[in-house]
Amino acid sequence: MVRTERLTLAGLPLLAQVPERPKALLLALHGLQGSKEGILSLLPGYAERGFLLLAFDAPRHGEREGPPPSAKSPRYVEEVYRVALAFKEEARSVAEEAKERFGLPLFLAGGSLGAFVVHLLLSEGLRPRAALAFIGSGFPMKLPKGQVVEDPEVKALYQAPPATRGEAYGGVPLLHLHGTKDLIVPLERMEKTVEALRPHYPEGRLARFLEEGAGHTITPLMARVGLAFLEHWLGG
Incomplete structure (x- = not known):
């Protein structure tokens, strides 16, 4: 039996899918224009297999004051990555408080911009x-024609x-x-990421899965493959 709850962690409202006997935490980070409800809907079956799913809205998204960055803005790239940097800091705080509250091993999942945030968190020691x-x-978007980056943190x-x-x-x-x-x-850009990371990874800990014909969406097949990967490392 899985129940859906609203709770607060690190001062932020979260949506949680709570299994009867949770084995692990999964903090799910949505993409640009997304929401906590959206990312959880794309991960069916995870809670049923024992993952306590947690999701919250990124800055300027969902229930939070917005709107999200618009591609029409002349500062679009800086706005996107300001959101990513703030999302990363909040995710770190939520993850730390969740581990303390629930006493369960932590896993991460991110889609699109949320995946970039996963890379930020790993590269900063989470x-x-x-x-x-x-x-x-794990690379930022190619700069659209005519856009420049002046924000020092985004430049970095x-x-x-x-x-x-x-x-x-840390492998x-x-x-x-x-x-x-x-x-x-x-x-x-994904292949470039894996290529850059591979020299720093032990055999078997860095993997990729390609779905032929799929576009920019988390498909049911991707979700199933991702669940199998997490279950492997939960048991390993």
């Missing part, structure tokens, strides 16, 4: 048992992307799941 990066990468993401700091990931098991027809986060 140590979940394992992590999923759906339809995302372009000068030293998370994926170039693979030694800081945390990480699975990238991607569609071959993704036009938002091109497949090459």
